[in-house]
């Protein structure tokens with residue numbers, strides 16, 4: 001399934017490249033964005049969960065990362081902020097499988113851990129000191145990671161920046177969120193439940209419908225870490241969800257592609273060549289009868305009508321050509337005239353040609369109009385046709401994959 005989806009993404013890329021400038025821009029851009037997000041999410045094996053640890057300075061993100069990994073791999077301490085660049089903690093036996101993904105995220109600091117082999121942690125810098133930069137970073141990461149663990153502590157769990165600048169603004173990703181109240185060893189045991197409940201209340205005010213809050217002490221003053229196993233269990237649940245990612249990716253790609261198919265199929269039935277031959281023939285006949293303006297007008301109307309049948313970007317480009325068509329047609333007619341003999345009107349020249357055998361004039365004019373006006377139209381239609389072919393190819397591959405995945 002994984003390989004088949006990656007193959008499908010190549011077809012999406014081709015369809016997007018061919019459709020740019022031909023089909024509706026928003027449609028094409030949304031498919032392109034979805035494809036690149038899907039590609040990143042499929043960039044590491046389905047059996048690995050990537051979790052970002054986010055939150056204020058000193059809440060204990062790095063300490064939690066160490067407690068989960070079971071060893072001291074991330075720097076912790078009293079200097080604020082301690083972590084200034086994101087650090088990836090990758091399972092030692094799967095490190096290579098994550099290289100491409102971490103390269104793409106621009107995370108170059110990496111250490112291996114011997115903790116759960118399904119878990120990659122990203123220890124982020126704090127969200128207070130480099131606020132905008134950090135938020136941008138979390139924004140970029142969110143669609144690409146499986147989970148974000150928001151880490152806070154009994155002193156700062158109601159921090160306005162955390163709630164208003166981050167959690168509530170990113171609440172659309174709430175299914176990926178788990179909340180950690182760390183340093184609970186600093187509380188009286190009977191107060192832990194009260195603070196957890198109050199944090200839950202604040203989170204609901206942020207728009208988190210069912211906040212999952214886990215109380216931990218990653219690096220307590222005395223005794224062993226507390227609550228870390230519960231956190232690991234919660235993250236492991238994301239492993240099952242991750243296995244569902246492939247089928248979700250397939251469903252998302254299928255619906256996005258079907259929108260592309262719909263927007264590309266409109267142009268399908270237009271028999272341009274025969275319509276064009278008729279239109280140009282009658283416009284030239286009008287011109288030869290001394291009614292060039294009427295011929296240009298009819299031709300422009302036809303191009304405008306063709307534009308509306310095409311839709312998408314092709315429509316806009318054809319409308320631009322339609323605006324040009326009238327003048328272009330008159331130029332073609334004039335160019336048949338005696339440009340080297342000033343003072344003679346085109347009409348007089350036409351008479352002389354007619355006397356010499358009128359058919360030649362008509363064919364010359366038709367050929368000229370076909371090149372000057374028909375050429376750019378044909379280029380647009382060929383572009384549109386290529387987009388359609390690439391999308392049809394994608395639709396066939398999707399259908400095939402959907403049938404195989406039952």
Ligand SMILES: Nc1nc2c(ncn2[C@@H]2O[C@H](COP(=O)(O)OP(=O)(O)OP(=O)(O)O)[C@@H](O)[C@H]2O)c(=O)[nH]1
Pocket residue numbers: 055056057058059060061062063064075076077078079080081082083084124125126127182183184185186216217218219220221
């Ligand atoms: N009492 C107590 N102290 C903790 C706990 N977890 C971490 N600390 C201490 O809190 C301080 C900050 O911990 P870090 O893990 O460096 O915090 P951080 O969130 O990574 O901080 P930045 O990297 O600056 O964002 C360190 O001195 C830790 O020893 C805990 O559960 N209980």
Ligand SMILES: [Mg+2]
Pocket residue numbers: 061062063075076082083123124125
């Ligand atoms: Mg840190």
